[in-house]
Amino acid sequence: MKIKGVNLGNWLVLEKWMSPSLFAGTTAEDEYYLPTQLSPEVYEARIKIHRSEYITERDFASIKRMGLNTVRIPVPYFIFGDRAPFIGCIEELDKAFAWAEKYGLKILIDLHTVPFSQNGFDNGGISGVCFWSQLPEEVDFVLDLLEKLAKRYGQREGLFGIQPVNEPVTEELWAAMKIQERYKPVDPELAAKSRPNSLTFLRQFYRDAYARIRPNVKADAKVVFHDAFLLKAWKEFFAEEKFENVVLDTHQYLMMAEMYGCEQTLEGYLGFISEHYEKDIAEVQEYVDVVVGEWCLFNSLAVGQDTKGGQTVLNGVDFSDNTTEISAEEKKRIYNALAEAQLKAWDKGSGFFYWSYKLLLDTANDISWKGWDAWDLGKCVDEGWFPVLGD
Numbered sequence: 001m002k003i004k005g006v007n008l009g010n011w012l013v014l015e016k017w018m019s020p021s022l023f024a025g026t027t028a029e030d031e032y033y034l035p036t037q038l039s040p041e042v043y044e045a046r047i048k049i050h051r052s053e054y055i056t057e058r059d060f061a062s063i064k065r066m067g068l069n070t071v072r073i074p075v076p077y078f079i080f081g082d083r084a085p086f087i088g089c090i091e092e093l094d095k096a097f098a099w100a101e102k103y104g105l106k107i108l109i110d111l112h113t114v115p116f117s118q119n120g121f122d123n124g125g126i127s128g129v130c131f132w133s134q135l136p137e138e139v140d141f142v143l144d145l146l147e148k149l150a151k152r153y154g155q156r157e158g159l160f161g162i163q164p165v166n167e168p169v170t171e172e173l174w175a176a177m178k179i180q181e182r183y184k185p186v187d188p189e190l191a192a193k194s195r196p197n198s199l200t201f202l203r204q205f206y207r208d209a210y211a212r213i214r215p216n217v218k219a220d221a222k223v224v225f226h227d228a229f230l231l232k233a234w235k236e237f238f239a240e241e242k243f244e245n246v247v248l249d250t251h252q253y254l255m256m257a258e259m260y261g262c263e264q265t266l267e268g269y270l271g272f273i274s275e276h277y278e279k280d281i282a283e284v285q286e287y288v289d290v291v292v293g294e295w296c297l298f299n300s301l302a303v304g305q306d307t308k309g310g311q312t313v314l315n316g317v318d319f320s321d322n323t324t325e326i327s328a329e330e331k332k333r334i335y336n337a338l339a340e341a342q343l344k345a346w347d348k349g350s351g352f353f354y355w356s357y358k359l360l361l362d363t364a365n366d367i368s369w370k371g372w373d374a375w376d377l378g379k380c381v382d383e384g385w386f387p388v389l390g391d
Contacts, residue, residue, distance in 0.1 A: 003160075003291050003351025004389050005070035005108070006063060006377050008096075010359060011055045012089045013074040013112045015123050017312050018359040018375075022050055031076070031113070032126035033186060035085040047087050055092075059357065060099040066381055067389030070160050071096075071105055072293060072353040074112035076125065077145060083115070090152075097158045106160035108224060108353070109149055110293075114142050119169040120179040120194060128185025130169060130194040133201050147212040154217035161222030163249060163293075164209035171196045173229045176259065182311065202228055203237060210243060222247045226293070231280050238288040247350065248284065249293035252277055254338070255300070255310030264300045266334055270341050277345040290349035295342060296356075296375050297335045297385060302326055303371030312372075326371075335374065335385035343387075354386075 010018035014031045023029075026037035035043045063071060073096060081088025093109070100107050113125035115138040120130040132138050146164055153159050169179065174196035185191035206225050213223050224247045227234055231250045238248070254262070254269055262272045284290050300307045304324040326334075346352040354377045361369045361376075373379045380386035 001069065001351075002347070003070050003353065004068045005072055005351065005353035006066075006068055007072045007074065007110075007294060007353050007356045008055055008059075009074060009123075009356030011051065011073070012079070012092060013076050013123065013125075014050075017122075018356070018361070019050070019054075021360065022046060029183075029186075030122045030125060030127045031086075040085065043085070044087060051089060051092050054358075054360075055096070057099045057102070060096075060103045060105060062378065063357065064103040064105060065388075066377070069105060070108060070351075070353070071100065071357075072108040072110050072163075074110045074123075074166065075149075076113045077111065077115055077142065080145070080148065093153075097153065097156050100158040101156070105158065107153075107158050108160045108163060108222075108293075109153065110163040110166050110224075111142070111146065111149075112166040114138065114165060116190070118165055118197060119167050120174070120183055120185075121167065121169075122183055124167070126185075126190070127183035128180045128194070129187070129190045130174075130179070130196060131190075133168075133197045133205070134193070134195075139205065143208055143212050146209055147216060150213045150216035154221065159217065159221050161224050161245075161247065162213050162217070163224040163226065164206065164213070165226065167226055167251065168197045168202055168228050170199055170202070170228045170230060177309070197228070199228070199230070199233065207241070210246070214244065220245065224249050224291070224293070226251070231284055231290075235284055235287045247289045247291050249291055250281070250284075251294040252292055252342075253295060253298070253310065255298060255307060258300055258306075259309035264306065266301065266337060269299060269301070269338060273338075273341045273345050277342070278348050281345060282348040285349050292346045292349065292352040294355040295346075295352060296354060296377075297338050297342075297380060298372065298374040299334070299338065302331050302334045302374065307371075312368075332383065332385055335380065335383075339380075339386050 016023050028034040028037050078086035079088055079090050114132045116132045117124040117126050117130045118132050120128050210223050222245050226249045234248055257272045262268050281290050304326045358378050359376050363369045363373045
């Protein structure tokens with residue numbers, strides 16, 4: 001089965017840019033600092049209301065109607081409610097399995113955050129901080145957590161698989177993105193401890209995670225490893241290791257292609273998709289099933305100005321003065337072409353998950369977010385930018 005999926009981003013793992021009102025009245029840029037700036041009562045009320053309203057059974061019906069078959073659900077390391085002051089969300093994941101099974105969908109459980117982060121991104125839980133892999137007790141905590149999730153959901157009809165960690169960063173991307181400049185750390189002491197993960201650590205962590213997950217899940221369930229933004233570096237690893245039902249997850253965003261020099265024209269994007277995405281995925285697919293776990297239609301051309309690798313007003317970049325006005329017709333032409341080309345590229349592998357299903361931005365009234373609605377799959381389908389997919 002080819003995966004045709006979507007991420008339920010910003011539901012159980014918060015991202016400020018996707019729902020800024022959740023962070024109103026605070027200076028917090030991430031989920032780690034949000035509870036430090038709200039009273040426990042206000043924090044709990046905000047989180048519980050958000051989780052109950054952001055994703056419901058109706059959304060699973062809509063996802064099915066879009067022609068999709070799988071959802072990737074980012075979950076936090078405090079999902080079981082054992083890391084105060086954060087509030088657990090295992091009941092929400094239980095509900096998601098019931099909804100998925102009702103509508104014939106599968107779920108990939110994606111451990112999106114770990115203590116003290118695996119990447120320093122805001123979506124890693126704490127901005128500008130990355131030293132989880134230096135803490136053996138926290139690595140063990142994550143392995144125990146993965147085993148608990150495997151035992152809880154391992155035999156469920158709706159389980160597609162479990163992903164041990166999302167987007168661990170290695171030296172190359174840490175330097176290229178200048179992560180501590182882009183995601184400014186709050187605590188200098190935590191920032192000073194931070195450094196990217198090594199591939200040696202990551203490969204051993206994947207072996208250990210697999211050993212914890214595989215015995216506790218049904219035979220056809222997948223264990224999904226992220227490529228750490230180094231897709232072709234994993235060919236020999238999978239050729240040598242004796243894994244069953246594993247998938248390599250790669251995240252491919254045009255904004256990152258821009259960061260590496262892709263020309264911000266439709267022709268430039270299409271050439272990059274053909275020369276890099278298609279060829280690289282086809283090459284690695286010979287060794288292991290490859291799924292594009294995150295991607296979207298977002299690009300600077302359709303926004304009307306250089307977004308500097310997908311940076312936002314939250315990174316301190318002023319986008320109030322768009323230099324080029326893109327008509328609705330032209331925007332649709334750009335997105336249709338990019339949807340067709342990227343879907344063709346992902347078909348060289350084992351499928352995809354769009355990022356993300358929805359977001360809560362007012363792109364009509366707030367000029368700072370003009371053009372950012374391409375991250376919202378529901379909006380993309382409604383606008384005719386993205387096709388409703390058949391079987």
